[in-house]
Amino acid sequence: MTTADPAPPVASLAQRAAAPPVLPPLTAGGLTWRPATRDDAGALLHLRNTVAEADGEPYRESLDELLEILDAPWHRFDTDSVLGLDAAGVLRAYGYVETMPGDTARVRAFLWGAVHPDRRGEGIGREVFAWQEARARQLLAATGADLPGRIAGFLEDDAPAPKVRLYERAGFTPRRFYSDLERDLRDLDAHPLPAVALDDGLVLLPLDDAHDEAARLAHNDAFRDHWGSEPQTPEQWRDGRATYAPEWSFVVVDPEPDVAALLADPRTDSETAAALRAGEPLVVGYHVAARYEADFAVRGHPFGFTDTLGVRRAYRGRKVAVALLAAGMRAFAADGMAVAALDVDTQNPSGAHGLYASLGYRKRHGSRLLTIEL
Known part of the structure; x- marks a missing residue:
């Protein structure tokens, strides 16, 4: 339990x-x-x-x-x-x-x-x-x-x-449980991906160097209410790039955010506040993908992996996550990947598990975190 x-x-x-x-x-x-x-x-x-x-x-x-x-x-x-x-x-x-x-x-x-x-x-x-x-x-x-x-x-x-x-x-006590999920991409005519229109001027873009730091800030905000999550430093955020797939990675940006409202929001962290005051781009959601080619043979097919997906708390409920996942899956499919895969905390507070199920993801494997709390 x-x-x-x-x-x-x-x-x-x-x-x-x-x-x-x-x-x-x-x-x-x-x-x-x-x-x-x-x-x-x-x-x-x-x-x-x-x-x-x-x-x-x-x-x-x-x-x-x-x-x-x-x-x-x-x-x-x-x-x-x-x-x-x-x-x-x-x-x-x-x-x-x-x-x-x-x-x-x-x-x-x-x-x-x-x-x-x-x-x-x-x-x-x-x-x-x-x-x-x-x-x-x-x-x-x-x-x-x-x-x-x-x-x-x-x-x-x-x-x-x-x-x-x-x-x-x-x-050690089992503390958290995770599901490795897959979504088949081999017949998108029979099982189409959702077409998502973002509202209020939000823009879907490739994740490039110009938005990388803003994506880190979005990640720290998105995961602030997730169990066991801690803020990532720039060094930690850039870690894992050996498998990073920029061609499969995307961000959603608010080009004209309500800066005054965000600065007044107690959920806005100090790093984001500083970036807003400096006029830096505001990434409100991100999809960071990875290519784990060493795993292709083990899984039995090539796959694209969603390493990290998140949406700022102030922007949840606006289909940002669906738009990012759909963009990622389309990129996987266009590159010849048979399935889309990801790993999710089964008690994710953003309701991600239900979102993935609605998009056709199914559990393939599971793991758990065991801890001693001090």
Whole structure:
């Protein structure tokens, strides 16, 4: 069952995190342990895709995607990662902890890791997981923030039982559920896409460099009332561009916004207010798409993926999301994609799940977020 955010904590985060002074040892399996570096990208890619195949996960990674993770400036792989290598120097396990620079209401630490299928059952996964949780507690305590904290990890709905038990034994609780949806695009004559006329002068445009920062501001506003969401910094917003598909990405712009009304609206954040005063373009909705070619074979067909879709709260109810999705799907179809795909929080407060169902999206797969709340 999904649970709501708990009541605000009383003790400081440093107290609640209960960070250990020393990280637990890694001894299982006779592996040699060290931090990850950029030079490990090829070995990490092979291990991660081997694990994905063995566990029946519906995705694979490309080298460019993994290099982007290793190169992200807020990642500290020198202190927040471990690689386990066997006597021949072959990578057999890894773990790392990711914290986010834009967190303002709740500071979060995400756990990522796996063990090669041939080396499971030796206690390696339990030790790596314990190391990750301990390092996450250290990182949260070190922020000095007087905020709620969260240690989190993701599991596919059909994840192997031992991986599920790792989370359960550590006290993680399922907190949110996500659906991977698809919409067939191969017969648009029989299943047409909606034709949407935007009202009051709103304009649909390709997402280009001139509107990229305005799209980030729109994203932060659109997701401000979404569970678990935190504002994205410019660095975070530009992350993930290894798979970014500009030819499938769009924005809706209000060329003549009511600046006075928006500045008076308490929902307007300070960054948007500054942009309005400076006369910057106001993006009111955005569709950021990605091309995950490494996943085409796994899914059995080429697909276009809606990575992020959002509409400013002041502009909801004006068919902006429908117009953006339809534009994205038409672009996917024109480029020969068999289906449109996306991932959605099943309790999205904007009613997105119902919107996707009305447009013909159907669930293909599911995943969940598990957390320890601090």
